[in-house]
Amino acid sequence: MGPEPSPVEQGDARMKAVLFTRYGSPDVLGIQEVPKPAPGDKEVLIKVHATSVTSAECAMRRGEPRWGRIILGLRRPRKRMRTLGLEMAGEIESVGKDVRRFKKGDQVFGFAGFNVGACAEYKCMPEKGSLALKPANSTYEEAAAAVDGASTALFFLKDKANIQSGQRVLINGASGSIGTYAVQLAKYFGAEVTGVCSTGNMELVRSLGADKVIDYTKEDFTKNGETYDIIFDTVTKSSFSQCRGSLKKNGCYLPTTGLKNHFLMLWTSMAGGKRVMAGMSVDKNEALLFLKGLIEADGLKIIIDRRYPLEQAAEAHRYVESGHKRGNVVITVE
Incomplete structure (x- = not known):
């Protein structure tokens, strides 16, 4: 069973998102209708066409490692962490009034990081977030799979x-x-x-x-x-x-x-x-520009093992956890 649906105010614009309200197996994931986000003055609203499922997200869904719950939520995922999705590709639907870096209609790919939330039909991102124009010669699925x-x-x-x-x-x-x-x-x-x-x-x-x-x-x-x-x-x-x-x-x-x-x-x-040498990369802007150029020069091959629709996110998680995937597992968003 997936998580219990949360109430949505009547008349609000809505979207589909994959949510979980408790830690556990892929069965805790479920599709819900939630309010569609609106961009702030320095944000862009992305219509998500593709995202992915990574081993890191599977661990987040399980609430592992335990010390990570300081960020995720101690007993259950915090509200802002309940929709997973670290990497995405899509089209900018609207921009905030102070945005200069992107415009409506731009095709982009990017990394949500601790902001998560890309496993949904729409996602807001800061203008200065880890976001770039997607490679011209890649599909949305390929671009999403090339981010993280x-x-x-x-x-x-x-x-x-x-x-x-x-x-x-x-x-x-x-x-x-x-x-x-x-x-x-x-x-x-x-x-x-x-x-x-x-x-x-x-x-x-x-x-x-x-x-x-x-x-x-x-x-x-x-x-x-x-x-x-x-x-x-x-x-x-x-x-x-x-x-x-x-x-x-x-x-x-x-x-x-x-x-x-x-x-x-x-x-x-x-x-x-x-x-x-350990650590993690948070700001991926410079890397995304480098990768965009490399992909457009046919210098990087993107391996996609399987594609799942948004409604089969739990099955995608189950396959990633099997330990047998080759390259990337992508979720396509209609």
Whole structure:
């Protein structure tokens, strides 16, 4: 059963949104009619055409990690967190009176971040939020799928690790949303790339440009004697202690999640040598402009595994949680 519908004032313009009022399995998600938002003076109203489902959103729906409930809501999701959706693509329907960066009719893609709410027919975004004109040669579904995974991969490889041409880079989880972009971006920056994935995804990872692919069901990359300048664990299935022996003298370990890794980052930065680089990208404007140019130059392939309509958001969450997705899972909004 989905959440109980909330009352909507008669006469208000309404829209459909996917809501949850308690933490739990995908069954807590349900479609509701809620008031359609109106943009403030410095906001734009986006008619959402596509959004996605990520592992991060599945964790938010479950209320995990527990310390994250400080933001999400301690016992149940806060009202403003009840509609998920981190990345989106759509058309600007209206703009606030002080908006200069965008105009009505602009096709955009962007990142809602802690503001969430893209899993709905409409979403308001600040004019200065993480938003850009979408790549001209991509569909709305492709543009939505390129926001978070690609910008996260870019942030870790370029901003955190300062990737250089000729370096040896290993991508763990190379067939996932972040991983498929990480392989391509590492090659773009001139690195020698090794991808780690399951047997069934090896050809996909090769097709993205990986120089070598390791099947994790048959080989443990931390025990094969190879060393790397960068180990990027996009799925956080390893640890710094496990990977330390596989890093070169001044090598860098990049985990995408884990509070422990932030403490390790501080410790290794003081100790010198092999180090952990953790963190998160909040403002994605610069990354979105870079990715837009790369996509328009056919320099980045977007992998979409499955598409679901808004009404099947729970099924999309269930599939993402199965751990078998390749690339991205998209929700199309009619």
